[in-house]
Amino acid sequence: MFVSTAWAGLWRMVALTLVLLVGLGVTQPALAQADPDREAATAAAGVSPDTWRQVRSGETGPNFRDSRADSTYNLVNASGETWRQWRNRWISPFGLIAIGGMLVVIALFYLIVGRKDLSEPRTGRKLLRWPLVVRAIHWTVATLFIVLALTGLNLLYGKFVFRPLFGDGIWAAMMSGTKLIHNYLGPLFGILLIVLLARVLKHNWPKRHDLEWFKKGGGMVGKAHVDAGFANAGEKAWFWLLATVGIVVIASGVVLDFPNYGQGRDTMQWANIIHAVGALGLTAVALGHIYIGTIGSEGSFEGMATGYVDETWARDHHNLWYEEVKDQAIPEERLAAGGQPSGGSEAPTPRSG
Structure with a gap:
């Protein structure tokens, strides 16, 4: 029952993602191609080498200067070219290397090491790990993250893939719809991410045994289980990555999303670079998080899908937490019969002392 519920939750998330992706292709269906004659009538005259020298030195006249809001920026400017070079020569390759490299590492790890199975058969007794409110926020944030990652990648690489095809x-x-979705869902993602981080902060403070977890590679070095509380060191690292880099990505995205608060062109260019580098890095790491939470580790997905985990999974992955709450385990048959609501308001409270 718990597995079927988990898969049902996964399919709902996939269906929502597909609906949003289909929207990329149907947004603004009446958008027509640009009229060449109209473009020619409004295009600026050719820029001569002398004009380029004036542009670089800032000596251009009013025809090449942005006069809105007392701006002194050149409409054709050297800083814009510098930003373009950073974007094309460094940021775009970085994204391909980071995300492509992570996919290769995950594939090799799965082929060589395989899935991490439970060390013993399941006991059939369940522990509440994630209450309903946390699961709801998590899946909403996860869905928004995937949509923002896909639309962001489309904004960065889409013209090299879809323009030649379509x-x-x-x-x-497609790009108009992508930009619309990315700009409007970004602030919502930022708000919900902060809410989620605040909700699970109490489980993610560093502990002394976390260092040993890293030394043993989460249990891959040596045969003994590695001590872990409610959150292991790897989960805590992901939390603090979201709490630092994630917040920077959100803040830079807000700067880009609301350009009408006095920020200059240079500020927007730097915000774009910071936003892209941070988002690409987070996307790469998120692929590892998704792998471990789904096919990479038996029983992990069930915890966030149903709220409950089996005792064997708890002992294998979070033994210190298990010792604190093991007397609160509930038989699976009791849950199936409705003996306790699935995903109550709070996870088990550790015993004092």
Whole structure:
């Protein structure tokens, strides 16, 4: 029953993601291709080498200067070219290396090491690990993260993939929809991520045994189990990565999302670079988090899908937490019969002392 419930939750998340992706192709279906004659009528005249020298030195006249809000920026400017070079020569390759490299590492790890199975058969007794409110926020944040990652990758690489395949018209509509989705869902993701981080902060403070967890590679070095409380050291590292880099990505995204609060062009360019590097790095690490939480570790997905984990899983992965709450285990048959609501308001409270 718990496995079927878990898969049902996964399929709902996949279905929502597919619906949002389909929206990328159908947003603004009436968008027409640009009229070449109209473009020619409004295009600026050719820029001569002398004008380029004036642009770089800041000596251009009013025809090449942005006069909005008393701006003194050149419409054609050297800083914009510098930003473009950083984006194309460094950020784009970094994203491909980080995300592509992580996918290769995950594939090799799965082929060589395989899934981490439980050390003993399941006991059939369950422990409440994630209450309903935490699971609801987690899956909402996870879904938004996936949508933002896909739309962000489309904004960065889409023109090299979809433009040659579909042509300018469809590609323009797709990019317009992508930008709309990314800009509007970004702030919502930021708010919910902060709520989630605050909700699980109490489980993620560093402990002395976390260092030993890293030394033993989470249990891959040596045969003995590695001590871990409610959250192991790897989960804590992911938490603090989201609490630092994630917050920076959110803040830089807000700067880009609301350009009408006085920030200059240079600020927007730096925000774009910071946002891209942070988001690409988080996406790469998130792939590892998704792998471990699904096919990489037996029983892990059930915990976030149903709220409950088997005693054997708790002993294998979070033995210190298990020792604190093991007397609160509930037989699976009792849960199936509705003896206790699935995903109550709070996870088991550790015994004092």
